[in-house]
Amino acid sequence: MTDLRTLTFDEIETLAIKALTASNVSAQNAAPVARSIAAAERDGQAIVGLSYLPTYCDHAACGKVDGHAQPRLEMLSAAALRIDAATGFAHPAIALGLQPLVQAAHRCGIAALSVGNSYACGSLGYFVEELAAQGLIALMAANASPSIAPFGGQTPFFGTNPLAFGVPREGREPLVIDQSSSVVAKVAVIDAYNRGVALPDGWAIDANGMPTNDAAAAMEGSLLPIGGYKGFGLALMVDILAAGLTRSHWSFEASSFGDCEGGPPRTGQLIVAIDPTLLGGNDFAGRLEEMLSASQQTPAVRLPGDRRLEARKRHKAGIAVAAAAVETVERYAREGSPILPS
Structure with a gap:
C-alpha cells in the first residue's frame, strides 16, 4: 500500500511555490502554476499534481x-485578445487574460483569447471551470508535442491535444468536460512507466505499429487516438485552433514535453467564452437542468466531472498525497532542480 501524507490545499500550494522558485521560476509565475497543482490534488487528478511538478521544475532549470517570462496582452478587437507567453508557463499567461476575456464576453456576448509561444498547461478543466463560475460557457483547446500517430500511421504527429468545455449551472458547481484526443493522456502512460505497471489494451502501439501493454514501448511508439479516425479528426481540429490561431508551433514542430531537448515547445491555447443568455435566453439555466436531469435515468448514469467533485468534497479537511511525491517536491524546495547549472 502506498504511504500517504495529508496536506491542506494551502500547504500543497506553498510547497509547490517553493519548489518552483528554487528551480529558477519567478514568484509571480510560480503562484498560478502552484495553485493549479494544488487544485489537481484536491480534485483527485494526482498525475498532474505534485508528482508532475518536478517536470515543470526541471524544464525551468534547463x-x-x-520561468521569468513576462507574458504580454494585446486587445485585437472588442472581442478578441491575444497573449504572447514569451516561452513561459501557460498558467500566468492565461491568468493575465482571463478577466479581460470575461469582461469582453459579457460586453460582446462572445469573446476569444489566444495564448501563443506557450508551454503545457496541465488540466484544461481547471481554466474553463473558472470561466463557468463567472457565468460563461467556455471552450478551450490546447496542442502539445507529438504523441499520437495519424489514424493508419505509426509515427507520432499530433499531441494528445485536449479539449475542455465548461458551463455554469443553477445552484450547482459548473459542468466541466475535459478530454484528450487520445484514448488516454500521455501523463497516464508516464505514470504507468514510473510505477512499472502494464497498460490496458487499446491505449498504445509500439514503434513498429503493433499494439502494446508495455509503457516503455508505448513511450517509444504512439498513443492511439480516441475513437480511431474520429480522434484523429479531433486532434487535427485542436491543432488548428490551438496552434494555427495562436501563431504557435504545430504539434509536429513542438519539442517534447518529456525531456530537456529541443528548446521551448512554443505550443498554444485558445479559449472561447460565451454569455449563455445571448443565444440561449434567460431560461437557458432552467432548460439545461431539465436536460441534465432527464439524462440521469438511473443511478448508474454519471455526468462528466462527478468524480472530480466527489474528490473535492472528500478533501475539504485534508488531501492525502503520496508520501514519495511530497518528499521529492520537498527536496526540490530545499535544493532546486538537480539539473540547475552549478
Whole structure:
C-alpha cells in the first residue's frame, strides 16, 4: 500500500511555490502554476499534481520553459485578445487574460483569447471551470508535442491535444468536460512507466505499429487516438485552433514535453467564452437542468466531472498525497532542480 501524507490545499500550494522558485521560476509565475497543482490534488487528478511538478521544475532549470517570462496582452478587437507567453508557463499567461476575456464576453456576448509561444498547461478543466463560475460557457483547446500517430500511421504527429468545455449551472458547481484526443493522456502512460505497471489494451502501439501493454514501448511508439479516425479528426481540429490561431508551433514542430531537448515547445491555447443568455435566453439555466436531469435515468448514469467533485468534497479537511511525491517536491524546495547549472 502506498504511504500517504495529508496536506491542506494551502500547504500543497506553498510547497509547490517553493519548489518552483528554487528551480529558477519567478514568484509571480510560480503562484498560478502552484495553485493549479494544488487544485489537481484536491480534485483527485494526482498525475498532474505534485508528482508532475518536478517536470515543470526541471524544464525551468534547463530552459525548456522560461520561468521569468513576462507574458504580454494585446486587445485585437472588442472581442478578441491575444497573449504572447514569451516561452513561459501557460498558467500566468492565461491568468493575465482571463478577466479581460470575461469582461469582453459579457460586453460582446462572445469573446476569444489566444495564448501563443506557450508551454503545457496541465488540466484544461481547471481554466474553463473558472470561466463557468463567472457565468460563461467556455471552450478551450490546447496542442502539445507529438504523441499520437495519424489514424493508419505509426509515427507520432499530433499531441494528445485536449479539449475542455465548461458551463455554469443553477445552484450547482459548473459542468466541466475535459478530454484528450487520445484514448488516454500521455501523463497516464508516464505514470504507468514510473510505477512499472502494464497498460490496458487499446491505449498504445509500439514503434513498429503493433499494439502494446508495455509503457516503455508505448513511450517509444504512439498513443492511439480516441475513437480511431474520429480522434484523429479531433486532434487535427485542436491543432488548428490551438496552434494555427495562436501563431504557435504545430504539434509536429513542438519539442517534447518529456525531456530537456529541443528548446521551448512554443505550443498554444485558445479559449472561447460565451454569455449563455445571448443565444440561449434567460431560461437557458432552467432548460439545461431539465436536460441534465432527464439524462440521469438511473443511478448508474454519471455526468462528466462527478468524480472530480466527489474528490473535492472528500478533501475539504485534508488531501492525502503520496508520501514519495511530497518528499521529492520537498527536496526540490530545499535544493532546486538537480539539473540547475552549478
